[in-house]
Amino acid sequence: MFCGKRRSSFILFTLTILLLLTFTISTKATEEDAEIDGHNQESRIDVDNNDDDELEELLAIDEQEEQEGEEPQQQGDQQKEAEVLSKAQRIVLELNTDSSRRVIEENEFVLVLGYAPWSARSAELMPQFAVAANKLKELGSSLVMAKLDGERYPKAASMIGIKGFPTLVLFVNGSSRAYTGGFSGEDIVIWARKRTGVPVIRISSATVAEEFRRMHQIFVLGLFEKFEGPAYEEFVKVATSDNELQFVELNDIAVAKTLFPDIKVTNHFIGIVKSEPERYTAYEGSYEKEKILDFLDHNKFPLVTKLTELNSARVYTSPVKLQVMIFAEDSELKNLTEPLQEVARKFKSKIMFINVDIADENLAKPFLTLFGLEDSENTVVAAFDNRISAKYLLESDPTASSIEEFCLRLVNDNLPPYFKSQPIPNNKDALVLAIVGKTFDELVLRNPMNVLLEVCMIFSIVLENSCSILLTWM
Template sequence: MLHTKSESDITSLAPSSPSRSPKRPVYYVQSPSRDSQDGDKSASMQPTPSFNSPMESPSHPSFGRHSRNSSASRFSGIFRSSSGRKNGRKRNDKGWPECNVILEEGKYDEFDEEKGLTRRCQALLALLGFVVLFSIFCLIIWGAGRPFKAEITVRSMVVNNFYVGEGSDFTGVVTKMMTVNASLRISVYNPATFYGIHVTSTPINLIYSDIVVASGQLRKYFQPRKSRRTELVSIEATKVPLYGAGSSLDAATNGGFKVPLKLEFEINFLAPSISSELDLDDEEGDDMEGLEELMALDEEDDLQQKPQGGHHEKPSEAEFVSKAQRIVLELNNDNTKRAIDGNEYVLVLGYTPWCARSAELMPKFAEAATALKELGSPLLMAKIDAERYPKVASTLEIRGFPTLLLFVNGTSQPYTGGFSAEELVIWARKKTGVPIVRISSDAEARHFLKKHSIFVVGLFEKFEGPDYDAFTKAAEMDNEIQFVETNNAETAKHLYPDFKPTSLFLGLVKSEPEKYTEYEGIFSTDGILQFLDDNKFPLTTVLTELNAAKVYSNINKLQVLIIAETDDFKKLVEPLQDVARKFKSKIMFIFVDIREENLAKPFLSMVGLEESKDSVVVSFNYSSSLKYLLESDTTPTSIEEFCSGLLSGTVSPYYKSQPIPDNKNMSILTVVGKTFDELILNSPENILLEIYTPWCITCETTSKQMEKLAKHFKGLDNLIFARIDASLNEHPKLQIYDIRSSFPPWRSGLSSEEGINRQFPERDVKLQTFSSTTNKKLDGCSVIHNSGNEVDDYPTLLFYLADDKTNPIPLPTKSSTKELAALINKNLKEHSREIRDEL
């Protein structure tokens, strides 16, 4: 039976009852006939006040369960109790501030119908979405499974260097030898829609008459989908023997004809997978460890290719270079820091694909890497393409190309050795703690002689004492020549056939006409080094791009250059050897091929003979910064007399000059080297001289000012205006040191004094002296007058007063024409006043 409850029964909380939440949901059940006038049902219940009922209608609370089939309706709400408040219920406080749900029992049919429809729509959409996603997945699988073939196009092949000469192969058979370096551009297009590809290739071989004459390797890379990429591959080889029909190949100086060449290679494409991606990551993380693995694979290939008889053909030079290049680590953005920090010694070659000197050096660098590996050197050989990874190159301070830097425990130092494979090995071993090779037997001596053409041999009874200490210290200080020590007289005889039995001996061996030179001085470090400096070069050195730095570094001697055609020099070479032997310790003789413009033209321009096709003999003196020109015929006798005059001081320095011009009726006189004395120093007039060069940017403005000034002062008889081209004219009273033409004309690829001195800090002493006055502007130069007046830049204006030609007055070139006119008037008036005062 349902009992009625008063308001206090519902809302009050007994003190003994457990504490309850001030907000509690309460269900109210009301009769369907609440709106009727049925008094019996209404009278049996105490109506709840309107302010306590959320519906403001008679109802009763119920905490029990109600059947869904009941005729009653229900609503829910949260009742807020006023218990616990300090002053009881606040005014107008209602117990039911909100009503969340009001549902009428028995009226759920319309909601059930709507929910059923919604569920059917959701199921249909889910099925449709599944079909769409499955179709897309199948499309991806179908697209990925299609046999896309990448498109390969050979864009171009540019031959940077090509030489053919006489030589012999490893068996001693005389044949033509070819050295070539080329750049191959290959375009690869990936038409795949969904996946990128990993691209690898077999060695790219250049074939002529079935002979592999050069080889290169396309580096492995990843190419995204629907993309085109152009790769540059260096194809190169050094001294490849040309057998059979290959011997007909030659280098044509003029004309020539087309030669059939064939490129043979295979490019492989691999779609990425989880395992391959993991393998690639592991490979990238273990670059240095992979070097040993590559060499092991090479050895395994050699063994597999070896016939059962045990004899196999020696690999071609191109194949050898290709394998050697695999030993050299290719640096990139990811592995450079790890390689340098993780190895005690790292020799880095900075290069660019378009640099011819880089291309010429790279095979030698790879050959040196192979030799060092065979010797067990701890040095890691690496290279970095500065064009592809400019940020890495900049971080390593690589500016010119090629650049070699040695990193010792992460700290760099410049390379100061030679550029042949042998010189690279010698320098590297000395820097890594092996300055001397000890040879104890004839077998070791024979093996050593096969690999070294120049070396110093020392014989000692014991490897100790002051003489041996001087020998050891000299070996450590020298960076170019391999030192050999032995305590066996027979071994010393094998290395140095001219050896005379003695207990202490030191001699220099070269592969030149003057092959053996014995040291006859007291054993001291300085004495040994001076002996090497006097004798390490051939009697006549052939200048090349690779030995240029080494030649220029020999600043202790006069240098006499014979610039001529190769055929003309061959007629002089034998008698010239005798002349060179007479002046060996004082003069260095150098041959420069006049056809090699990069080498010959800078020297010819320094004597004003850029267009000369005849033989030229010129000498440079480092100590006095003077040059001398042999102006008679080029014969062995005239060269000998020229050298004797250089040492005795009877040969006058040479100053280049343009032909004497015609200055008749000219408002501004043109001065050349030959007329500088007559028109400037010996002239009784006041002279304003403009010094300019054709490559000077601001000289044009000053020249226009000079023309205006000449017109303005036209009626003044004691003032002459003149100009001289400093790039083509010289005079002892006007010494011009120009970084563009200063000797030596070292083309290092660097455009600043800092870069030049960084690569050769101990050697380019004179170049540093010349360029030290050009620190304000790289393309500028300094004009240094013998009185000590110095001008920083071109153009330069010098005002020569009539009675004081030894102390010209420099005028500011940045002044306006009006200001220059005022300065000229001021100097003329002061000069005339001084004359009147003296009178």
């Protein structure tokens, strides 16, 4: 009996030992597999991390190379601008309450820039003023260039007539004259020289002519056998009256051909030269001041003008009353440049073509708002007839052919004006016609019958629904 119990205990003990050994071996194998898997996983993670690190390193190197490529140019531009400003500081006088009157009274010509530190436009104009100061100094001009912080010295600003910022004022023997020129450095130089007794530059050698051509993007050339006579006198009057263009006079046709290769052999000649595809334009009218000025006004702009803060005033006051404006992203405008130039060439002096960066809120948004397209990101082509304050919109895809057709209809006065409007209603069989913006001209203004018109202002401030009855006689 006891022997059976011992045998049973032994068998149980043996089984227990075997189970423990099996568990131990399995556990050890599992741990080893786990270690191997863990090692493999770590290896994969290390490899992945290494790949990511290498990719990030390559991207960082590319970015650094790009920055290194851009930085020298940016640094060069910044250094050049800093040199211009530094040089101008030694030329431009800093006025205050005590010195303003003295400087103006002691010098024949003084050009004063009134500015304010907080004014963004002042910050834009200051570098251009510095460029002009340096250039005038190089040319030996007697004009004194000065600046006045109008916020810091309000009494001095008031005394010399500065009411806003920035403001340019020219003083001639103590008397102020309003500035009417452009706002680039070159514009300031041209205007200042004309107002201080140098309306025309005389050139007598090909070397000087070559240097002049490199320095000026646009200028007016006058060739005269002698610098006298009625034709020459009218030329000088034009040069004195014009505020924007540099005029040059010559009496040697060989030298003149350096500037205007296609010049004709004649006793007198006037032409305008521009640094763009339509480079040379000869004047063929009579030598009268007003006619020459009109010719210059219609030909001084490029075939397609890019609207900027600096030239906006000139563009808005252009005597060319028909203007076509193309609103698009800069990259798209570059693609449209050549096709637009071809179209513009066909309507030269009749239509002014203007490119506007659609992302520029200051320049583009005010115009786009007129058409309810202020949030548009697509190319928009619009036209304005400033003679009758009418606006037009190209509602088809803007291609070279569609733009040309649009312009042709604009010139021929058969382009329907654009009105902000509700959808055109269906008036078929209606006893009372519903009028919307797009149908107002046809159904009311050009209707051969008398029209009884009820105008409802549903958003009237005075009444919730305000209506008026108008009777139109034809």
